[in-house]
Amino acid sequence: MEVEKARVLIVGAGGVGIMAAYALEVGGKAAVTLVMRSNYRRAQDAGISIDSVDHGKGIREWRPTEIRNTIPDVSQEGIPPFDFILVTTKNIPDVPPTVADLVAPAVSPGHTAIVLSQNGLNIERPLLARFPQNPILSSVSMISTTETSPAVVVHDFADAQKIGPFVPQPAAEAAARRYVAVYNGSGRLADVVYDADVPRARWHKLVYNASFNPVAAALRMDTARMRMSRHVVDDLVRPIMLEVVAAARAAGHVLPPDLPDALIRVDPVEAAFRPSMCQDADKGNLMEIETIVGEPLREGEARGVPMPTLRTVYGILKGLQLQTKVAKGLWEPAFDDDNPYR
Amino acid sequence: MEVEKARVLIVGAGGVGIMAAYALEVGGKAAVTLVMRSNYRRAQDAGISIDSVDHGKGIREWRPTEIRNTIPDVSQEGIPPFDFILVTTKNIPDVPPTVADLVAPAVSPGHTAIVLSQNGLNIERPLLARFPQNPILSSVSMISTTETSPAVVVHDFADAQKIGPFVPQPAAEAAARRYVAVYNGSGRLADVVYDADVPRARWHKLVYNASFNPVAAALRMDTARMRMSRHVVDDLVRPIMLEVVAAARAAGHVLPPDLPDALIRVDPVEAAFRPSMCQDADKGNLMEIETIVGEPLREGEARGVPMPTLRTVYGILKGLQLQTKVAKGLWEPAFDDDNPYR
Structure with a gap:
C-alpha cells in the first residue's frame, strides 16, 4: 500500500x-x-x-x-x-x-x-x-x-x-x-x-540582505561595482552589517565575527549581481522594506543598539517606496489635515 | 568725464x-x-x-x-x-x-x-x-x-x-x-x-542646501511631496538640518533656533519645487556633493559633532555620483590592485 x-x-x-x-x-x-x-x-x-x-x-x-x-x-x-x-x-x-x-x-x-x-x-x-x-x-x-x-x-x-x-x-x-x-x-x-534556531538563521541572512539589498536599491548598483568603488562598502554596506550584527547580538544571537567580511565578498565579481531589492527598484516594483530593513532596525533600536546608517537608509528606502506607490496609484500626494509641514 | x-x-x-x-x-x-x-x-x-x-x-x-x-x-x-x-x-x-x-x-x-x-x-x-x-x-x-x-x-x-x-x-x-x-x-x-561674516552666511544657507538638496536627489522628490510624506522630513531632512546647525555651532556660528522649522516650510507647496541637486540628478548631471555635503560633514565631524544622517546620505550621494561618472565615461568600473574587496 x-x-x-x-x-x-x-x-x-x-x-x-x-x-x-x-x-x-x-x-x-x-x-x-x-x-x-x-x-x-x-x-x-x-x-x-x-x-x-x-x-x-x-x-x-x-x-x-x-x-x-x-x-x-x-x-x-x-x-x-x-x-x-x-x-x-x-x-x-x-x-x-x-x-x-x-x-x-x-x-x-x-x-x-x-x-x-x-x-x-x-x-x-x-x-x-x-x-x-x-x-x-x-x-x-x-x-x-x-x-x-x-x-x-x-x-x-x-x-x-x-x-x-x-x-x-x-x-x-x-x-x-x-x-x-x-x-x-x-x-x-x-x-x-x-x-x-530560527531567529539566528534569520539574523544571519539579514547581515547580507539588510545591507547589500537596500544600498543596491538606492544606488541601482550591482554588488561588484559597489566593491570596485570601495566607498560604497566602507561608507554604507559594512557599517550596516556591523549594526545588524550588533542588533543580533543584543537579541541573543552571536554571529561569527568574520561574517561581514565574508559576505562582502560572497558574490562572484564577474557576474554584476543585482540583489533582489535592486531588481525590484529596476522594475518599479514595491520592495520588501519593512521586513528586511524596518524590523531589524526596530529590534536593534528597541534594545538600545545605535543603528544610524540603517536608520538613514531606511528613511531613503521608505521615500523611494513612496515614489513607487505614487506611480502605482497607491498613494495620492496630499497634505493630511494634521500634517505639521503644510 | x-x-x-x-x-x-x-x-x-x-x-x-x-x-x-x-x-x-x-x-x-x-x-x-x-x-x-x-x-x-x-x-x-x-x-x-x-x-x-x-x-x-x-x-x-x-x-x-x-x-x-x-x-x-x-x-x-x-x-x-x-x-x-x-x-x-x-x-x-x-x-x-x-x-x-x-x-x-x-x-x-x-x-x-x-x-x-x-x-x-x-x-x-x-x-x-x-x-x-x-x-x-x-x-x-x-x-x-x-x-x-x-x-x-x-x-x-x-x-x-x-x-x-x-x-x-x-x-x-x-x-x-x-x-x-x-x-x-x-x-x-x-x-x-x-x-x-561669510562663514555664517554659508552655514546658514547650508541648513537648507545640505538637507533638502541631497535628499531630493536621492529620492527624485520635490519638497512639497517630502512634506506631504512627513516621514521624509522627520527621518531625513530635519535630522540633517539639526546636524548642520550643530556643526555650525561647533564652528562658532550660532544659527537661529527656529531656522530648521522655518526652512522646512520655506518653499511654496503649490509649486512642487525640485532643489537644484535633484534637477541635476533628473538630467544625469554631476552634483555638487563635496562642497554642499562632504565639506560640512567633514567640518562638523572634525569638531566632534555626530552627523550620522548626513554621513549616510553623503555615502548614498557619492554612490549616485559614481553611477553618473560611469554613464559619462568618467569612471571605468574595475578593481584597483590594492582593493581589499576584489
Whole structure:
C-alpha cells in the first residue's frame, strides 16, 4: 500500500516556488498544487522548463500535480485539507493583501502548516495571531534561481534551506521535521535541513540582505561595482552589517565575527549581481522594506543598539517606496489635515 | 568725464550669471564680458530674453558689453585686466577642470577680485592657494532664476546676496564693498549687501542646501511631496538640518533656533519645487556633493559633532555620483590592485 502523499500548496510561483514544487514532486512524498499568476497560461499550454544545478538540465514540459491561478478555498470547494502551504511571495506588509489574508481560504485550522520562505524578521507574527492552531514554519533559503521568462527557470545555486518552527513547540517542531523529510524525498538536497534556531538563521541572512539589498536599491548598483568603488562598502554596506550584527547580538544571537567580511565578498565579481531589492527598484516594483530593513532596525533600536546608517537608509528606502506607490496609484500626494509641514 | 566702468568677467551663464550680467550693466558702473557655452549662439543671433521680478518683464534682444564662448586669456590676448571675475558655475571638485584652472587665464595677479557665487564650504581654499595676491570674495545668493531655454531667463525671486571677503583682510574687504556698489549701481537691489561674516552666511544657507538638496536627489522628490510624506522630513531632512546647525555651532556660528522649522516650510507647496541637486540628478548631471555635503560633514565631524544622517546620505550621494561618472565615461568600473574587496 502506497503511503499517502502530503498535500502541499505553493503560493508564489517564481523561481523559488517552482523549484520547490519540483523538489517536492520529484521526491515522491508530496502532491503539489502550484498557484501561478502571470506564468499560468504558459505553464498550462507548454509546461514548465527547468535547468537545475540540483535536478539536471533539460527538464521540459513539466507540471506538478495541479496548477491553478487562484488560491484554493478549501471549505467552499470541498477539497481535502492541505498539509502544508509554502509561501514564496514577496512580503510587503505596507500594502494589501497581507500574507495572512492571501492564504486564509486555503488554511484548515488545526491542520495546515504554513511555511514562510521569505526574508526578514517578525513575518510570523500576523500568522501566529490569525492561525493560532496551526504550525507556522520558517524557511531561510540560500537558493539562487531565476525565472528567465514565464515558466522558464534557471536554477544555478544549490537549494539550501534552514527550516524550523517560529515557536519552539512540539507540534510545530514535528511539522517542520516532516516538511524537511517530504521536501527532500529525493535525497538529493543535503543542504535542506532542520534548524531549530530560527531567529539566528534569520539574523544571519539579514547581515547580507539588510545591507547589500537596500544600498543596491538606492544606488541601482550591482554588488561588484559597489566593491570596485570601495566607498560604497566602507561608507554604507559594512557599517550596516556591523549594526545588524550588533542588533543580533543584543537579541541573543552571536554571529561569527568574520561574517561581514565574508559576505562582502560572497558574490562572484564577474557576474554584476543585482540583489533582489535592486531588481525590484529596476522594475518599479514595491520592495520588501519593512521586513528586511524596518524590523531589524526596530529590534536593534528597541534594545538600545545605535543603528544610524540603517536608520538613514531606511528613511531613503521608505521615500523611494513612496515614489513607487505614487506611480502605482497607491498613494495620492496630499497634505493630511494634521500634517505639521503644510 | 565719465567714471571708468569696472571690467567684470562672468563665468557661468545660466540664470544666475545672466541676471548678474544684467544687474551689472543696467547699474551703469560695469562693462560685462559674459562667457556663454550652449546658449552662446542664440545670444549672438537673437540676444537674451529676460522677465525679471527686479528689472521688469519683456526685456528682449539684450546683450551685455561683450559675449564670448571662451575664457579670455588676458596676457595672450593683450586685453585690459578684469577688475572682477564672477564665477556662477557648478563647483564639482571631483572632476576637472577645477574652478581655479577654469578662471586662471583671466586672472591678473594682484588685481582681479574673484567672486564665488557658489554654495558650500571651503570653495575658496584652492583659489587662495593659487591666487594669493588676489581678493577672493564670497556671494551667498538667494535669487531664484531659471533659464527656460537657451538665453531665455525667468527671474521670479528677488536678487538677494550677502557678499564679503573669505579672508578678512583690508584689500579684500574693499574689493567686496566695491563689488556691492558696482553690482547695485541701479539702486534697485536693496538685498544685495555687504556681509563680513561669510562663514555664517554659508552655514546658514547650508541648513537648507545640505538637507533638502541631497535628499531630493536621492529620492527624485520635490519638497512639497517630502512634506506631504512627513516621514521624509522627520527621518531625513530635519535630522540633517539639526546636524548642520550643530556643526555650525561647533564652528562658532550660532544659527537661529527656529531656522530648521522655518526652512522646512520655506518653499511654496503649490509649486512642487525640485532643489537644484535633484534637477541635476533628473538630467544625469554631476552634483555638487563635496562642497554642499562632504565639506560640512567633514567640518562638523572634525569638531566632534555626530552627523550620522548626513554621513549616510553623503555615502548614498557619492554612490549616485559614481553611477553618473560611469554613464559619462568618467569612471571605468574595475578593481584597483590594492582593493581589499576584489
